[in-house]
Amino acid sequence: MDPSHSAQDVVRCALCRDAVAPMYCNVCHMHLCDDCVAKHLSDKSQVHSVVSLTQYLSTLHCPKCSDHPDNQCKLYFENCDCPICLHCVTSEKHKHHDLFNLKELYQDKQEVIRNDLEELEKLVYPKYQEAATHIPVQRADGSQHWQQLRSALHKKREVLHQAIDDIIQTRQEEIGDQATRYTTAIDKQEDVINAAIKEIKQTIHKLKNLLEAGDVCLVSGYKSSNDKLRKLPPKLKVTLSNIQPLEINTQLLKEFVSLSPLSVKTEEQGLTVPSAGAEALFPARLLLSVPRLITDIPCGDQDLCNVSCLSDEEIWTCGENNILKLYDLDGVLRKSVQTKSGNMPQDIAVTRSGDLVYVDYWDSSINLVLTNDTQKQRMVKLSGKESSAKIQTLVYVGGWKPLNLCCMFSGELLVIMDSDDAKQTKVVRFSGFTPKQIIQWDDQNEPLYTSGYNTKYLSENRNLDICVADRGAGAVVVVSAAGKLRFRYTGPPSTHHGSFIPREITTDSHGNILTTDQYSNSVHIIDEDGLFLRYIDIGLQYPVGLFVDSKDNLFVAEWETGKVKKLQYYK
Missing domain, CATH: 2.120.10.30 (TolB, C-terminal domain)
Incomplete structure (x- = not known):
């Protein structure tokens, strides 16, 4: 396996770059193979501490103190959120701060990490995978639903059109009935007037004959009928119907074809994972x-x-x-x-x-x-x-x-x-x-x-x-x-x-x-x-x-x- 192209490989020696490195220098922070350990120790510029890699990995490696570089940090201040050495405890800078043992804190933190890892792998991640499987189903359900809505809307349109056609047909029949009633009334009025005109003409002719005849008996016995003819027939008063100029009530139509609003909300799924042993990094306030x-x-x-x-x-x-x-x-x-x-x-x-x-x-x-x-x-x-x-x-x-x-x-x-x-x-x-x-x-x-x-x-x-x-x-x-x-x-x-x-x-x-x-x-x-x-x-x-x-x-x-x-x- 080529180390330069390997996605995962064993630890290699920092000196020869080739051999597997089962050893580690705590001072120089270098991985070493067995053959290179002697060569590394021959460097007398500083005192080396070479241990097995297994021992190194199982040992807590505390950082150097930033204020006292020659000392390793053994404690941790919550207030400053930093590791410190023993010399820092007496400084005014950290007076009245809450103090924790770094090793105990490290162990507590490791336990938290292990529990978090287990929770993520066994509970949280499967829940997200399950949630991901719901997305295609929701998308398909939505597509089907929108098509059903469009079909239902089309049917509503047909119902509206049919209702309008029925109304128009009814109004056409009403117009025909009104036209018939109007014509009948006009014809009747015309008959009354024509009959009166005929009677008036006859009366005029009769009166002219009486005047020309000079008959005393006929003239003496004349009785006037003008009172009857003087009274004109009632005048026909007609109010013709019209299409009422009313605006279309669009709000009423919208209610007839109402569409409920789309609601897109997030809902808490209530994933609660018991985490015994995975306590907070710092204890609850007392x-x-x-x-x-x-x-x-x-x-x-x-x-x-x-x-x-x-x-x-x-x-x-x-x-x-x-x-x-x-x-x-x-x-x-x-x-x-x-x-x-x-x-x-x-x-x-x-x-x-x-x-x-x-x-x-x-x-x-x-x-x-x-x-x-x-x-x-x-x-x-x-x-x-x-x-x-x-x-x-x-x-x-x-x-x-x-x-x-x-x-x-x-x-x-x-x-x-x-x-x-x-x-x-x-x-x-x-x-x-x-x-x-x-x-x-x-x-x-x-x-x-x-x-x-x-x-x-x-x-x-x-x-x-x-x-x-x-x-x-x-x-x-x-x-x-x-x-x-x-x-x-x-x-x-x-x-x-x-x-x-x-x-x-x-x-x-x-x-x-x-x-x-x-x-x-x-x-x-x-x-x-x-x-x-x-x-x-x-x-x-x-x-x-x-x-x-x-x-x-x-x-x-x-x-x-x-x-x-x-x-x-x-x-």
């Missing part, structure tokens, strides 16, 4: 033993109810009034908007495009405050007055009272609402203005949520579960994206905090669920399967609103103080 207060944000008003992050630097708030307020983290009021109806907003959320939505319980509506820069009407900064903003009512839910809402990862809205008579509660997923899904009953046809005048907040988790803090039930109720009950969390098995009465709820990037327990002035953290992890109870005063930003910092709105506290609870 919870702090004692959460840390980062900052207090004074928001001016007491009775603060809700908070939602516009960004990591700005927060929207609302309380028991009709004003929505935007603050920065220093507590500076940046914007303010009055609700459209003047009612107090029940809940707020920020859309993925950066606009604000709020719930108006009293007029049963969901409203959008257009605050994004792409909108034509943009809120202006405060100058002592509420700023102007365009508020659009997205949805009216007649017969129901919307309680709270959240924005989903898909961009859709989740709204929890009570019926007007407070006897039913449901969660509705809205896509635009249209309800797409209703979640209300479990598999035994029992209500998932309590009804009545109890606060119920909701949030979507990263695994697409829908989490509801049901105060009336004293539970967090979690269902899957399909609306199937997964679990109910009613507090940890044993607690000194007393009864669990949840209010607000949110989730973080690790899939953990956080909910306020306002009467114990704490926040419960549970994992996505309902396992209690810990409390956050560092001097909170009646915590109500909750939100987690993109860095997993927790914002807690306090009802009594009118403050929003920003907390760190991960290491």
